[in-house]
Amino acid sequence: MNAGGARPSLWKLGLPFMALNLSVLGTLLVGWDRAALAVGLASYLARAFGITAFYHRYFSHRSFRVPRAVQLLGALLGAAAAQRGPLWWVGHHREHHLYTDRPGDPHSPVTDGFWYSHVLWIFDPRNAATRWSRVQDLARFPELVWLDRYEYVAPGALLGACAVGGALLGGPSEALRMALWGFAVPTVLLYHSTFAVNSLAHRFGARRFDTRDDSRNNWFVSALVLGEGWHNNHHRFPNSARQGLSRFELDPTWWGIRAMERLHLASSLRRPPDWALEAARSGRARSLPETAGSPAGQSSGAR
Ligand SMILES: [Zn+2]
Numbered sequence: 065m066n067a068g069g070a071r072p073s074l075w076k077l078g079l080p081f082m083a084l085n086l087s088v089l090g091t092l093l094v095g096w097d098r099a100a101l102a103v104g105l106a107s108y109l110a111r112a113f114g115i116t117a118f119y120h121r122y123f124s125h126r127s128f129r130v131p132r133a134v135q136l137l138g139a140l141l142g143a144a145a146a147q148r149g150p151l152w153w154v155g156h157h158r159e160h161h162l163y164t165d166r167p168g169d170p171h172s173p174v175t176d177g178f179w180y181s182h183v184l185w186i187f188d189p190r191n192a193a194t195r196w197s198r199v200q201d202l203a204r205f206p207e208l209v210w211l212d213r214y215e216y217v218a219p220g221a222l223l224g225a226c227a228v229g230g231a232l233l234g235g236p237s238e239a240l241r242m243a244l245w246g247f248a249v250p251t252v253l254l255y256h257s258t259f260a261v262n263s264l265a266h267r268f269g270a271r272r273f274d275t276r277d278d279s280r281n282n283w284f285v286s287a288l289v290l291g292e293g294w295h296n297n298h299h300r301f302p303n304s305a306r307q308g309l310s311r312f313e314l315d316p317t318w319w320g321i322r323a324m325e326r327l328h329l330a331s332s333l334r335r336p337p338d339w340a341l342e343a344a345r346s347g348r349a350r351s352l353p354e355t356a357g358s359p360a361g362q363s364s365g366a367r
């Protein structure tokens with residue numbers, strides 16, 4: 065277990081990240097076909113759910129329970145998005161909730177500017193190491209610690225599967241096409257969609273609740289990342305598994321968690337209080353004080 069020493073951020077994080085972003089240009093050379101687009105869409109949606117339902121709502125906020133095998137599958141799905149290991153992701157996200165838009169927030173457009181909050185923060189040596197003190201509840205699972213340490217295994221396996229699958233279907237050119245459309249393109253899109261929650265959804269959009277931060281409900285971000293853009297709702301009720309409060313606030317991640325519940329793969333879903341749902345329906349929530357419910361900006365930590 066790395067106790068907190070800074071890792072070499074430019075080599076370990078910066079170059080692979082830049083290379084992956086630039087690799088998207090390779091699609092201009094290899095072109096596309098329906099199979100490649102279908103694989104790319106599936107790759108995007110599955111890993112987006114891994115980030116939103118598992119890395120975020122489950123691991124960071126413990127907003128529902130799952131069996132240990134499902135927990136591992138969710139961690140693998142999130143890790144395949146190449147947004148670093150689950151414990152690194154969760155530790156930084158919990159700090160974001162503890163210090164939102166104040167000094168100590170790892171990625172705030174209010175304190176550090178838009179581009180730092182969007183992408184530059186991940187190259188900051190101060191954010192290179194896993195924040196073990198914030199993830200003690202998760203560090204007791206050796207499989208999660210392993211995934212955090214060997215963070216390239218899950219995305220590497222997905223990349224390899226895409227390339228091998230493409231090679232079996234159509235030789236080297238199809239291998240490259242599948243590697244790009246099945247891995248690189250959806251990974252880069254998911255990077256910037258996820259990052260938009262930290263940048264755009266703390267700058268642009270409506271504020272239903274008077275939280276102590278600058279979080280916003282942003283429909284565009286929500287459309288990109290399966291309902292995670294209802295970010296003012298989320299900062300008001302951080303431990304809720306549901307973030308869209310009205311029927312117009314589409315929340316596909318919540319639908320997915322509900323489907324898991326019906327399949328007995330998830331239980332103990334935490335919901336926003338009835339008064340918040342009613343207020344969102346009637347449009348009266350904006351005037352409700354922050355102190356009317358549970359405190360904002362707190363993560364529930366260990367179950
Ligand atoms: Zn936030």
Ligand SMILES: [Zn+2]
Binds near residue numbers: 120157298
């Ligand atoms: Zn959160």
